[in-house]
């Protein structure tokens with residue numbers, strides 16, 4: 550098929566109507582030669598759908614980075630075990646609960662527990678943590694983002710009260726996956742976890758980095774088709790940003806416009822999904838957060854982690870924070886968002902099946 554012959558406006562309308570396209574059509578939509586008018590049309594359609602489903606509301610999630618210890622060595626990640634420059638930490642259950650209390654007071658009704666795959670953080674300890682949060686904050690959603698676990702462990706976390714799980718697949722293409730990860734890691738195990746999460750009834754999140762080394766537009770189109778199959782309830786899309794202590798230190802960061810375009814495409818594909826304007830987007834560009842929201846994102850995830858450890862959770866260089874961890878911080882975020890006619894909502898904000 551001559552992909553250049555495909556009319557972009559028509560593709561956008563078809564995507565909105567049928568919620569998917571062929572691989573070659575996605576490639577066309579992601580190509581460099583899309584015009585500013587076409588890109589703007591895509592963004593307007595995505596924001597129109599976002600407004601129709603969520604209004605002008607932005608959902609907030611309180612991010613708690615519970616450990617920066619990781620047994621893995623992903624080539625793009627600053628937490629990789631080979632990075633000896635980090636002071637490693639693991640928060641206690643009591644410290645995590647303190648973060649939740651601070652967040653609850655400020656209005657947060659979702660807590661996202663994120664961390665590396667820490668061999669010292671056993672399934673029992675996670676069950677204990679989730680149970681304690683669930684007991685004290687019964688009206689809040691608990692989201693886990695703790696990497697790959699056995700089916701049995703994922704079930705235990707669900708029974709303890711975790712409602713959502715974020716696990717980016719990063720790339721569905723096996724050859725690309727093996728260039729981003731060490732040989733001990735397997736794409737298929739990641740997929741096994743994702744399908745298990747769906748089966749267990751988690752609101753399941755996946756996603757990719759845009760512009761990761763060796764990624765092609767064709768790879769991204771494959772990722773979109775995979776997501777169409779998985780039907781995630783949450784989608785995390787952020788630009789790749791290099792970390793100086795990784796083998797990818799010398800690679801360029803991902804492209805802002807392409808990341809925004811993908812957010813818009815995903816909004817048209819998954820109208821009711823929770824899609825954050827990620828910290829990486831905010832780090833890449835001073836207006837990244839706002840532009841992500843205007844492109845169809847509906848979530849921001851301010852950091853509730855203790856301030857003393859934040860620098861140690863170094864996924865990539867110069868990682869920014871939304872600075873809204875306190876009630877005052879949240880008020881500041883609210884006034885920034887009001888400038889683009891968006892408003893923070895403190896609802897729990899579950900997936901909307903539309």
Ligand code: SF4
Nearest residue numbers: 619621623626629665
């Ligand atoms: S991406 Fe996740 S699993 Fe890989 S090194 Fe970083 S924290 Fe560990």
